[in-house]
Amino acid sequence: MISIPKGTKDVLPADVYLWHHIEGKAREQAEAFGFREIRTPVFEHTELFARGVGDTTDIVNKEMYTFLDKGNRSITLRPEGTAGVARAFLENGLAGGAMPFKAYYLISAFRYERPQAGRLREFHQFGCELYGAAGAAADAEVISLADSFLRSLGLSRFELHINSIGCKTCRAAYHSALKEYFAPHLGEMCADCRMRYDKNPMRMLDCKEEGCKRFTAGAPRMLDFLCDDCRAHFEAVKDYLTQAGVAFSVDPSIVRGLDYYSRTVFEFTSAAAGAQGTVLGGGRYDTLLEQMGEKPVPAVGFAAGMERLLMVMAAEQVAVPPDRGVSCYLAGMDEPSRRQAFLLAAQLRRAGVSCEVDLMERSLKAQFKYADKRGARFVAVIGERELEEGAAEVKDMRNSSSERVKFQSLAQYINDKENGHE
Numbered sequence: 001m002i003s004i005p006k007g008t009k010d011v012l013p014a015d016v017y018l019w020h021h022i023e024g025k026a027r028e029q030a031e032a033f034g035f036r037e038i039r040t041p042v043f044e045h046t047e048l049f050a051r052g053v054g055d056t057t058d059i060v061n062k063e064m065y066t067f068l069d070k071g072n073r074s075i076t077l078r079p080e081g082t083a084g085v086a087r088a089f090l091e092n093g094l095a096g097g098a099m100p101f102k103a104y105y106l107i108s109a110f111r112y113e114r115p116q117a118g119r120l121r122e123f124h125q126f127g128c129e130l131y132g133a134a135g136a137a138a139d140a141e142v143i144s145l146a147d148s149f150l151r152s153l154g155l156s157r158f159e160l161h162i163n164s165i166g167c168k169t170c171r172a173a174y175h176s177a178l179k180e181y182f183a184p185h186l187g188e189m190c191a192d193c194r195m196r197y198d199k200n201p202m203r204m205l206d207c208k209e210e211g212c213k214r215f216t217a218g219a220p221r222m223l224d225f226l227c228d229d230c231r232a233h234f235e236a237v238k239d240y241l242t243q244a245g246v247a248f249s250v251d252p253s254i255v256r257g258l259d260y261y262s263r264t265v266f267e268f269t270s271a272a273a274g275a276q277g278t279v280l281g282g283g284r285y286d287t288l289l290e291q292m293g294e295k296p297v298p299a300v301g302f303a304a305g306m307e308r309l310l311m312v313m314a315a316e317q318v319a320v321p322p323d324r325g326v327s328c329y330l331a332g333m334d335e336p337s338r339r340q341a342f343l344l345a346a347q348l349r350r351a352g353v354s355c356e357v358d359l360m361e362r363s364l365k366a367q368f369k370y371a372d373k374r375g376a377r378f379v380a381v382i383g384e385r386e387l388e389e390g391a392a393e394v395k396d397m398r399n400s401s402s403e404r405v406k407f408q409s410l411a412q413y414i415n416d417k418e419n420g421h422e
């Protein structure tokens, strides 16, 4: 048998209600803030991620699924959602439409990583992007949306950490300070960090090697280098969040894994998530479009990892409405009854009642067992007598009561019971 590729997972029908639940909350919350869904391709030209995500990042350096297609073009499966949305924003001239532009996405993303709990090679994200607004209110709106989304899932044991990583101007001085600080330790740090030292020393702060973390802890902090504008922006973001009742703490160590961030960066972490504690991350990326060779447009957004959310929801034991199964199972005792059940099922479905019939030619007892397993609320039994009467014996599986119901009234009967006006 051919097995599933490493780092991927099946979502089986019995578990899919959990995904529907999270996706439903994501849509509901994003739309409550005026965001609309955007769908972009699963693969893009490799160049888009090299430029958009940045070539000093782990994603671009080590984690991308890249291949040549039959036309000899270098193609990459998207490792994240922001670059594709940026391309779509530019290519469709969306800056000429209603601004700010607000979009959300529910996607799978691909990174060649070492698989472990909460870290997969194909994983899923809910993300939001807001283009055109430079002010602190936009940062606060996006963070509030993230907060509302996590709360709507019933989560409570999460924390919001925010930081500012400044702009090009103030980061120059910071980079010099970092280089000065790290220079004497470089020999003891990993090969990646030595590369980062030259290309983008701030990324050394995000290193996950224990040997490097020893040094990063005492490194200079960006917050001490912010220019007046960046400082004022950060203060305003904090004010908005405080006013909105969104609790946060400032964590100067957050730099995020992607190159495109500037000013505000944030992470929602959960103690319930174990080692992969970050369930949602985001920030401002005013230079992303510029990095892609276009006119800059200020932007801010986030992405949440669905698999990590599922882990945290399980750990916090939040209640998720279970899959209720179909409303009605139509059981037939003999061949003519099965035919009647089949016809009746079509009528019920047209009337909006979900139902199943026996497709396995099983005994009545076995049909009841199946209906029970599937969580059907009603079982409508049809046999010789019922056929003659033109009525089914309908059992309510919740309380085991039964009633005779005319075939033509069955849909109405079930709809009334399900809607609670019995």
Ligand code: ATP
Pocket: 080, 111, 113, 118, 119, 120, 121, 122, 123, 124, 125, 256, 257, 258, 276, 278, 279, 280, 281, 282, 303, 304, 305, 306, 307, 308
């Ligand atoms: P990490 O530091 O954990 O590698 P990251 O900074 O690479 O995360 P982002 O690119 O910001 O992550 O992606 C946003 C969110 O997507 C993360 O906070 C996480 O919840 C989720 N995520 C990222 N990579 C994976 C993965 N390989 N498997 C599952 N979820 C992931």
Ligand code: MG
Pocket: 058, 257
């Ligand atoms: Mg990562």
